[in-house]
Amino acid sequence: MSRDQLPSTVLHAFGVEGPARRLDGGQGDSWAADDLVFKPDGGPLQEWLAGALAEVTPDGFRIAEPVCTRDGAWVSHGWSATRWVEGSEPDYSAVSTWRDILAAGRAFHRAVAHLGRPDFLEARQDWWARADRAVWGEQEIQFRPEFAAVARRLRGALEPLGRPQLVHGDLTKNVLFAPGLAPAVIDISPYWRPPQYAEGVVVADALCWHGAPATLWKTVDVPVAAVARALLFRMATTNERVAAGADGVDLRDEARRYGLAAAAIGL
Template identity: 75%
Template structure:
């Protein structure tokens, strides 16, 4: 299926010329043009990031900085831009690479720990936001029969994970590595949760979708309650989506991940 390219008027507004090259990853909507990455739907997050990054000390990681239009706007015709950063997603076949992803996430979370809670988070109603609230008991959810038993096991080990702050809760495919550079943290997916939760999401994804060994949580020192909460989040997201999902296969994956953390 083809996806919409940034129109010529958008390229002109950001001062770049084609050709536009589609980028993999994320929601599959980003395009590289010259030294920019253009993406539809930046919205309040993009404008907020542009305003607060001046107060963030970047240490041991890189960020894809928001770029304004030539007129100083952060969005035009629904499109926003960030600076392109060199790098590729790591080969996650081994635990050391997962350690590197987690280390980049920890550096990012240290750097943004002082930021205030952005107001736009309360207005989010996408399925990821709804699933996150369900995983934290802030919203009722009725899990589909395929997920109910695993969800009950996971809920039995939940416990507090620490102080909430701004976190990037989708680091798994959004940390890029390039020789000679610190890792780049891209496509920030913002939540107001403890950093341990974001780390749990990385481990949950690794167990469910990337063939990570059952020993990974212990190897990278991420707690069972953090992974359990993250698995509930991912499961609730699937529960919200349903259409087009192979529920049996996803339930199998979540079940194996729960077994990996001893449940």
């Protein structure tokens, strides 16, 4: 299935005439037409999300509502659709932004705490899924030499983080804001982990990639153990990407960023 264009057959299946435009951000494979957003590789994830989100009552956040085809299916020709949600990315240089993202994530996790574990999680074999299992001791990983020393420092801080449930494991750039509206939580990346792990990923991203102050984890009340495991997860994902032959990865720069973030949390 090509992601370079949105087939007219998909538009027709969802009752949309077009034209379609490619959206910036993410992996660059999402399209918008009329008031719908289309993503490829729907499969079990989108089918499960569509049913699960129907049981969720948003309180303190908004979600992109899944849309079915004219025939009542959630996926057509490998594509799924959701309603367009109003909002834009916030100012990541402001500490208040990180408070707001975490607040939206916490509201979302409270709302989905009753959902059961999706069966399809066990079958996932993408970079992120393998990295996640590795940092929770469910899969072996051999870190590259550039990452080995930082990985040892981070592993020494790992502790239990609470009861697992469905969490959004990639909140950082997937919370949109609009005046007068609750934050919109989009592009749900499901994992079965404690909510503090998802919060740790937000802080890890802020420290590594958005120039957040070293004290951010204290300011937003996310424990060192959560940030340490999240940093391991991001580093393990890069490790998996390189192992799979991905190009354009600056290992030295990433190792430097992870090392600085580890030092920021006292490791």
